[in-house]
Amino acid sequence: PPPPPPYFIEQAARGSPTSQHGAAQGRASRSVCGTVAVRCEVIGRRRRRGAGEEGVGCWASWWLGQRGGLVLIEDTIECEGRSLLKTFVAASAHRGESVHVFGFEIPEEEFRAGFDPDVTVRLLYQDGFTDPLRWTGEAGGFCGEEFTALGVSGQLARGPAGPATVVLDSLSWLLLRQPLPAVCQALGRIPMAAASAGLRVTRILALLHGDLHPPGLVETLRSLARAVVGVGPAPEGVGSGGDTPRLASMLQRKETGKVLEKEEYFTILAGFTPKALGEPTGSVPRDEDTDPHSMADPAANLTFNLRLSDTERRARDGVPLPFHFSAQKKSSLLEASASAGKIYYEPDAADDLDEEDPDDDLDV
Amino acid sequence: MFAELNELLNASPERPEQGKLTLLRDTKTDGSFLVHHFLSFYLKAGCKVCFVALLQSFSHYNIIAQKLKLHKLNVCLWIPSLLGLLPRGFQQFSQGVSLTAAKERGQLVFLEGLKSCFDVFFGEEQHVGQTNPLQFVSKDGSNLKTMYEFVRTSLMASGSDSWKCPVLLVDDLSVLLSLGVRPVDVLDFIHYCRVAVCSQLKGNIVVLVHSNDDSEDEENELVVNSLCHQSNLILWAEGLATGFCKDVHGQLKIIQKGSSELKAEKNLLRIYQYKIQDKNVTFFARGMSAAVL
Numbered sequence: 001p002p003p004p005p006p007y008f009i010e011q012a013a014r015g016s017p018t019s020q021h022g023a024a025q026g027r028a029s030r031s032v033c034g035t036v037a038v039r040c041e042v043i044g045r046r047r048r049r050g051a052g053e054e055g056v057g058c059w060a061s062w063w064l065g066q067r068g069g070l071v072l073i074e075d076t077i078e079c080e081g082r083s084l085l086k087t088f089v090a091a092s093a094h095r096g097e098s099v100h101v102f103g104f105e106i107p108e109e110e111f112r113a114g115f116d117p118d119v120t121v122r123l124l125y126q127d128g129f130t131d132p133l134r135w136t137g138e139a140g141g142f143c144g145e146e147f148t149a150l151g152v153s154g155q156l157a158r159g160p161a162g163p164a165t166v167v168l169d170s171l172s173w174l175l176l177r178q179p180l181p182a183v184c185q186a187l188g189r190i191p192m193a194a195a196s197a198g199l200r201v202t203r204i205l206a207l208l209h210g211d212l213h214p215p216g217l218v219e220t221l222r223s224l225a226r227a228v229v230g231v232g233p234a235p236e237g238v239g240s241g242g243d244t245p246r247l248a249s250m251l252q253r254k255e256t257g258k259v260l261e262k263e264e265y266f267t268i269l270a271g272f273t274p275k276a277l278g279e280p281t282g283s284v285p286r287d288e289d290t291d292p293h294s295m296a297d298p299a300a301n302l303t304f305n306l307r308l309s310d311t312e313r314r315a316r317d318g319v320p321l322p323f324h325f326s327a328q329k330k331s332s333l334l335e336a337s338a339s340a341g342k343i344y345y346e347p348d349a350a351d352d353l354d355e356e357d358p359d360d361d362l363d364v
Numbered sequence: 365m366f367a368e369l370n371e372l373l374n375a376s377p378e379r380p381e382q383g384k385l386t387l388l389r390d391t392k393t394d395g396s397f398l399v400h401h402f403l404s405f406y407l408k409a410g411c412k413v414c415f416v417a418l419l420q421s422f423s424h425y426n427i428i429a430q431k432l433k434l435h436k437l438n439v440c441l442w443i444p445s446l447l448g449l450l451p452r453g454f455q456q457f458s459q460g461v462s463l464t465a466a467k468e469r470g471q472l473v474f475l476e477g478l479k480s481c482f483d484v485f486f487g488e489e490q491h492v493g494q495t496n497p498l499q500f501v502s503k504d505g506s507n508l509k510t511m512y513e514f515v516r517t518s519l520m521a522s523g524s525d526s527w528k529c530p531v532l533l534v535d536d537l538s539v540l541l542s543l544g545v546r547p548v549d550v551l552d553f554i555h556y557c558r559v560a561v562c563s564q565l566k567g568n569i570v571v572l573v574h575s576n577d578d579s580e581d582e583e584n585e586l587v588v589n590s591l592c593h594q595s596n597l598i599l600w601a602e603g604l605a606t607g608f609c610k611d612v613h614g615q616l617k618i619i620q621k622g623s624s625e626l627k628a629e630k631n632l633l634r635i636y637q638y639k640i641q642d643k644n645v646t647f648f649a650r651g652m653s654a655a656v657l
Contacts, residue, residue: 077592080621083628105594107563114626130559133552135509176548176590211589244622244630268628 069226070187071203072171074210074218079246081231082106083268085169085207086114090272092165093119097202099165100156102142104128104173111169116271124159128173144177149189157197164201166190171206171221172213180217184224227252234265239277243267247280315348365405365432366397368647372618372636373597377409382529383562387595388572389588392603393614395572396420397645399535400428402570404461407471411567412527414518416511418477418539422463430460431643471527473518477539506546508553516560519567530567532557537591538574538584547583551590558594596621601638611655612637616647 071088075081092099093115099122103111108125115123126142134143142155156164168174174183191201203226210218210230222228227250234245245267252260265277299306308316320326328344347353370376388398396419403425406413417425466472480498487496497514500507519530540550554571561567575588592598600617615637622629636647639654648654 077589078631080593080628107559110625129563132555135512135556176551176586209589209593212586212593244628246628270627272627 069203070221070224071205072208072221072225072228073205074208074222074228074230076209076211076232079231079233081207081229082169083272084229084231084246084248084274085167085205086111087268087272087274088205089123089165089167090115090119092202092205093122096122097163097165098122098124098160099167100124100126100159101167101169102126102128102147102152102155103169104132104144105170114270114272119272126155144174147174147178147183147186149186149193152186152190153193153197153199156194156199156201159199161199164194164199166201166204168204168206170209172209175208175213175217180220184220187224222251225253234277238265239267243269243275243277245277311349315350319346319348365401365408366645366647369398369401369645370405372634372647375405377405380406380409380411380529381568382566384568384597385558385562385591385595386568386570386597386599387591388570388599388601389575389592390572390601391575391577393601395574395599395601396535397640398599398601399533399570399572400425400432401645403463403533404429404432406531406533406568407461407463407466410471410528412471412473412519412521412525412530413466413533414473414475414515414530415533415535416475416477416515417535419535421478422474422476426463429463432460470525475514500545501543506544506549508540508545508549512553512556512560515557519561519565521565530561530565532561532567532569534569534571536572536574537587541581541583541587547586550587554591554594596623604637611639611653613640614638615650 073081073085073088075084089099089101101111101123103125107129108127111125112120112123127140128142128144130136131138131141132144146152152166156166171183187204187206190204194201208218208221229251230249232247232249234247239245245265248264248266250260250262250264252262254260262279264279267275267277269275365377375381386402388395388402390396390398403413403415407429415425463472463474467474475497477498480496481501484496484498484502495510497511499510515532519532521527521530537550537554540553541547554569557569561569571591573584573588573591575584579585598617598619598621600619602615602617604612604614615635618632618634618636620632622631635650637650637653638645638647646654
């Protein structure tokens with residue numbers, strides 16, 4: 001199991017499967033370091049999949065059908081994640097939920113572009129792009145400082161009643177300007193604050209730019225989230241020519257505590273419908289696994305023989321080491337003879353000892 | 365402006381794009397030739413340009429802008445142009461741009477950072493209502509709101525103007541970080557400029573930043589990465605990994621970000637190498653330098 005993150009949030013959501021309106025309540029949690037206390041209450045209920053679900057595609061709905069909580073979409077410079085965020089927005093709208101978008105990074109018309117009319121009807125945009133810091137004093141916008149649980153639920157209350165999805169585009173914008181504990185507390189309290197105003201927040205979708213923050217912060221948010229989707233570019237050759245294939249690494253945390261990880265190639269078609277392109281095959285060899293055995297045999301492919309047969313190997317093993325005192329050596333050393341040094345030679349099996357003097361036939 | 369770079373970017377002064385943020389980025393080399401390119405490009409296109417020049421003086425940019433001429437005219441076009449048979453626009457095309465003339469006719473608003481900084485500390489008392497855009501250097505230290513307001517007022521269309529889309533050019537943002545501005549405040553400034561220039565006035569923004577792959581300057585990397593997420597086009601000039609070369613001065617990566625408006629699109633990455641000459645920059649595919657062929 002992964003080590004506990006620095007801000008430890010404990011949530012236990014138990015819904016009874018038999019009741020239609022089972023509300024899951026979370027216990028108050030305490031943090032390990034004692035400075036942050038976040039209470040997460042997940043209010044959800046099981047509902048049957050409606051008829052409108054088939055149009056979304058089973059790829060997205062298998063894990064959009066989860067209970068609420070924070071869903072994090074993490075992207076990088078190489079591969080943007082906003083199109084995936086818009087896919088989930090379209091899916092939520094098709095399920096009949098009203099979608100409240102708090103947009104800080106792109107103008108409203110750019111966010112609304114590309115959606116079907118039945119999606120844009122359910123989209124309520126809070127404009128945090130035009131004047132988030134109150135420099136120009138334009139009215140009607142959403143200020144960055146207003147992002148608290150009460151501020152958000154106040155905006156939600158202006159929308160229609162019923163299930164609502166909160167979308168943050170992007171969470172990185174908020175994290176650069178507000179301290180992390182405040183943002184985490186706000187994220188945790190939004191469903192509760194909305195419930196006290198009579199609304200039901202099914203999930204919070206947030207876009208996070210992973211390369212703008214230190215890794216510890218990203219890990220903290222990942223541990224807060226119910227599901228995390230990391231988006232990256234897919235290798236060449238996946239999908240057909242017109243698509244833009246991408247790789248999604250999904251991590252889902254169930255209420256039972258089980259963690260599911262899955263990787264899948266996907267692309268996004270016009271109208272923000274997802275299309276699954278299969279899973280990456282695990283047989284792509286990594287660099288460390290290139291055959292080590294072929295490297296360790298330098299005696300192969302030579303024009304001369306470097307190998308030893310068994311008898312040769314045994315003969316080699318039987319050779320006494322230079323510093324090994326055999327009886328002969330000991331006696332010769334002890335003698336300390338004045339005569340010329342003696343040579344002790346022990347021939348092995350391959351030696352061809354010929355006592356004859358080879359220079360005998362020289363006519364000198 | 366460099367004709368070869370226009371061809372690579374598929375851009376032409378007759379039809380400049382609108383509402384785009386272009387990021388110029390350089391690593392281990394000097395990417396200011398791109399700034400000169402875009403300055404003369406937009407002035408030739410007839411756009412109103414607000415140039416926040418924090419790095420060099422006005423005369424520096426003026427001298428270089430005058431040098432950038434299309435000196436390689438075809439011979440068959442040269443003689444008719446001498447005789448005045450070609451349309452007048454073509455003749456203007458073949459000359460350099462004079463920044464002084466552009467400033468006088470109101471096409472160019474030039475904020476000379478080096479002089480304004482000096483005025484903040486040693487200048488005479490400002491009149492009421494006239495704040496120096498670089499006021500943050502002495503007072504707040506980090507709030508770029510006055511600079512944003514300067515940009516906005518200079519690019520607002522007044523009644524008598526007949527210029528095309530407004531353009532903001534910044535050279536460069538890393539200087540602001542060195543002056544003590546926090547990275548989030550730099551990002552806020554660019555955010556508000558995007559709101560005013562790109563989305564409300566349908567203009568363009570071109571920004572230069574320095575970056576280093578293994579740099580320890582986290583604030584600079586935060587600004588650069590954040591701008592990479594927001595920009596539509598990234599031109600990344602890098603020095604060669606193997607060091608200095610007489611014939612190839614560097615490598616230019618052109619990254620066209622796919623828009624996520626209608627559906628997911630891929631980023632297009634192209635890499636070229638370049639050589640900077642006295643009045644021109646030549647671009648060629650990697651390994652195809654004229655000295656090698």
